[in-house]
Amino acid sequence: HSGYFSPEKCVTDGIAHPEAEIFSMVLPPPNVTGILHMGHALMLAIEDTLVRYHRMQGKRVLWIPGTDSAAIATQNRVEKDIQKNERKSRHDLGREEMLKRIDAFVEESKSTIIHQTRRVGSSLDWSRYAYTMDDTRYEAVMEAFIRMHTAGLIYRSNRIVNWDPKGQTTISDDEIVYEERTAKLYTFTYSKDFPIAISTTRPETKVGDTAVAVHPDDTRYQHLIGTSYDVVFCDVPLHITIIADESVEMDFGTGALGVTPAHSQIDWAIADRHNLPRPQVINEYAKMTVTGRLSGLKVSDARDAVATWLEEEGLLIKTEDITQNVSTAERTGAIIEPLPKLQWWVDVNKPFVIPHSEIVGIPSGSTTTLKDIMRLSVTEGSITFVTDRYERIYMDWINKLGPWCISRQIWFGHRIPVWYKGDDTKVQITSPGEGWVQDPDVLDTWFSSGLWTFSTLGWPHNKTDLGTYHPTSLIETGHDIIFFWVARMVLMSGFLLGQVPFKTVYMHGLVRDGQGRKISKSLGNNIDPLLMAEKYGMDAVRVSLIAGTAPGTDSRISEDKIRGYKHFANKLWNMSRFVLSSIHDMPESNISYTESDNIIVGELSTLIETVEKHFATYRIDLALETIYQFVWHRFADEIIEDSKSIIVHGDTSAKQSRQALLRTCLFTSLKLLHPYMPYVTEAIWQHIPNHLRRNERALLMVSAWPQR
């Protein structure tokens, strides 16, 4: 192992100049518990190609590897295993034991993904390997939380969560299964003299209503907007105000919406806009908490009870059957109950003074907001997107951005460093003492991921690497995590360092199967990159992923395509063998080219220039196509073919010129292809006898990029 994946080693050995330009990048950390799929392979192929290109350019290149704890996914996985094998829930095990089990699982499975990542040929600096939950990253996360809290940007407030009454837990959107069911839509009024009828599939929640919302343009209800009514609904006294809100559909039902702030996400949002009270009427066990006839009933029983009551009172106007999507919990099958719960938030709109900033448009010492950091980093040009389209998507999202909920009701993750004792609250890492209880929640996994570009460089303690390699040159990642990850990195880096996390954003698309379908377990259309590598070689896999794949667009992979590029690797091997045998007796001294050979040297020059131009715009697919075209159809089909007679029948000067040309063409081809096909090109390079290799370096990987 050469150690040249480390930029310091390259400097020590004279491969990179100590003052050489930096090219730095972090690997989007794959899930510790995952196995390598084509999406990873694409990411690694693109990134490794870029990294190798820049390394050969003589830059100081750093590419940092790591793995991600993927909190929810990992905890889920382990919980499912335990449920299956031991028939126990996490509550049966308890927090401490559960975390031990998860850590053990992570420890066992992480070597798989690490090993597989290396296998792709990734020239990552493994001496800097990081895990989102290791000690250094833990310190970074705690530091970040405390600093943001101190700056007043983190606060605690209620939010409607997806509550699973059976599992007694909050669940993420990913764990929701939508089931289509028929439901009854009831249309009724709250009382005899209430002026507007409303429709709902959940009449039991109406005891929590505080308003009726109509569309501001709805002529039927214009005159009622702003009025309010006191009614007694199913023994519960309600105060209902008629409000106007744009979100109401005039055409649905009666065009009027009964607003239940505490038990519906949209209604919560309406309550936000209109400052409505938000009484909770359903508890964690999905039972009614009101007094009167509904007291203590399960929601399903309460629904029937309300329907009966409406009928008895003569308030029910009609019932109809509709189909609707019911949210159920993936694991327990229970119907999700939306409930308000205290959560931690990051306020993206609150002004604060940024002490130090290198971001264009945000001077040090100025007052700014996190949203402005995210916005100006891009609009003022500190960050460039390779594909314009993603810049627009990013900006649209930023402009509509609300507070970021950072607490998660799971156990695996960075636990929130907040302690409670009675009404007292303290924000610190360790327990303040006897009787203090830590917040049970953990942080959103993207909170720690947001720190990734600098937590991997040793922040907040070791600042040496930080000064050298941050901001990183490039982030290359899937377009599906532009909001989750890319935007959060900009936020975190901007707030904590006053820097952008990266200068350029390259987003790749989804890898689909040969028919353009998403790769999924249920379709069984997975193409295993490592299996393909065994059959056709890793270079063929890498090239088939990059060829014909423009940045940001989805691509297709098929075994046929991979096989095709195996042919190319084979062709390259054969060409090299032939060229080396044709030039074994060439003179050591420099010779002068014949006129016709000199023209070909010029072609090479143009080729190199074209490749560099494409790399500069991240069109590595086009660069590859150009090289492929030259190597196969110009170099092999024409130049080598013509050489056969020149070397046998030509005069000495023609022969020697041609031999020198073949050597140059071969070396250039190998160098240009090395970033894409590191295995074959390096293997061929090792077959070149020393007298032919002359003053070139022993490893192609660190050889100098060809001169134009």
Add this chain to the structure above:
RNA sequence: GGGCGGUUAGCUCAGUUGGUAGAGCAGCUCGUUUACACCGAGAAGGUCGGGGGUUCAAGUCCCUCACCGCCCACCA
């Protein structure tokens, strides 16, 4: 419902500021005592999704329609 992509050769995709349509793969014909059959030579194949507009000139710019796909919000 809101937004964004895509539609170019049989298949997968390029096509930079408008200037005579490109590549790979597949297919077809021919060739090869050979660096490589995981090969070579050659030919064929497209009214650039439909319609309209701007222009001397449109795959490219504008409008419109159709179909496919993705993202966000989801229907009380």
